[in-house]
Amino acid sequence: MPSRKPTILVSGGGIAGSAFAHWAVRHGFTPTVVERFPDVRSEGFRIEISAGGRRVLEHMGAVDLLDGETGPPPELEFRFGESAAPVRPPGVSVGDETVVGRTALVRALHTLRGPGTEYVFGDSVTGLEETPDGVDVEFENGPARRFDLVVGADGLHSNVRRLVFGGTTADHARYLGTNLAIFSVPDLTGQRDLSSALVKPGRGAVLTTMPARDDLEAVLLHRSAAAPRSLTQDGIKAEMARVFADDGWEVPRILEAMRDAHVHFAPSQQVRMDVWSRGRVVLLGDAAFCPDPMSGMGAVLALKGAMALAGELARAGGDHRAGFFAYEAAMRPHVEHAQSLGGLAVSGVAPRGGALGFQAMRAGVRLLSLVSRLVSYAPRDDEPGFPLARQLPAADRDGGLEAA
Ligand SMILES: Cc1cc2nc3c(=O)[nH]c(=O)nc-3n(C[C@H](O)[C@H](O)[C@H](O)COP(=O)(O)OP(=O)(O)OC[C@H]3O[C@@H](n4cnc5c(N)ncnc54)[C@H](O)[C@@H]3O)c2cc1C
Structure with a gap:
């Protein structure tokens, strides 16, 4: 590592960017985070954190900060049609998963910024x-600057x-055929x-309860050959109201509550890139490897990737090419696993029509158990070998982690 602390510009102060800034300081870098929103953008709803993601939060010291804001995943109940009795899938254990609101998580990560971290809001x-x-x-808005x-x-x-890398999101992302709207509704x-x-x-x-919240999270998702063109709040709401117009259960009350809600809209998309870096620039989190919202793994990958990138850059001692290469090698298996869940999870909550789709969904508890695993409410993998001791700052290695 050179005697001057290398400077790193981080574009985006969400989960990946804020977590990376934290680790960068601990490894001896000087990060500047530029966030296009005027303040910490702590919007969003429920995020599920796997055991590996939680280990990263523990190493960051975030767990105490989130005290009272987290909980285990709720129990699951499916109804296959309005008149069907609810089914609770058997054999699904909640394991080590932790649920936390995105707002609480992003605020905690921002609070954990290290000394010397610069945040520039409202710029791009x-x-x-x-x-x-x-x-x-x-x-x-700000003046031009040079970073390492x-x-x-x-x-x-x-x-x-x-x-x-050029191109638009559509050039790097694969649309999986489902549109997802998430919003808050009163406790119906x-x-x-x-x-x-x-x-x-x-x-x-x-409809899902959330830790430390009295309101509920409503999720509406539907299959569509293409992501809707209109991404305005009014456009998304009109589309959801049209698709769910004839449904019963709590859907009419959900649609009514949607009128006054701010809707987070997420077409199910996966970013797949052959390489995540070019020269001195590297991508992290959803920018590089969005696994699709339905995989429930975006935040976990962002947290793991942030730790791996800062750790591998430090280990490479100033050779950013070697650091970027090692980061990619460490993260690819986690990304591939998470991305394999996305399309299957979509089939679970919004099955295709016909004998092989909806009828099969109703058919048996075995499939139900599988589906419930795939929709991110159950443990997804035991994440062997993460984090690696080598990715922690030397002072924090406790010998209990894999040293490879
Ligand atoms: C507003 C919002 C709400 C979300 N709600 C949920 C949810 O309820 N449940 C869930 O599971 N996932 C949600 N997600 C997605 C989830 O947080 C991410 O998939 C995951 O955590 C990956 O994190 P990330 O940091 O890579 O990306 P993100 O969390 O998307 O963060 C990217 C950050 O970059 C900023 N940014 C974008 N463009 C620029 C630019 N040009 N210059 C500077 N900054 C820029 C954004 O404002 C944002 O702060 C939400 C994301 C956002 C942005």
């Missing part, structure tokens, strides 16, 4: 030019990815620690 990168010893960066490295952690529609049911789903051919509605 407009130009990146690599020189032999740095990257000259231009901003929408740039991390693009600016989400599914990454600005840095567009500037460095009085249910506690429960996630109830109405499953219909091609669509599904879910």
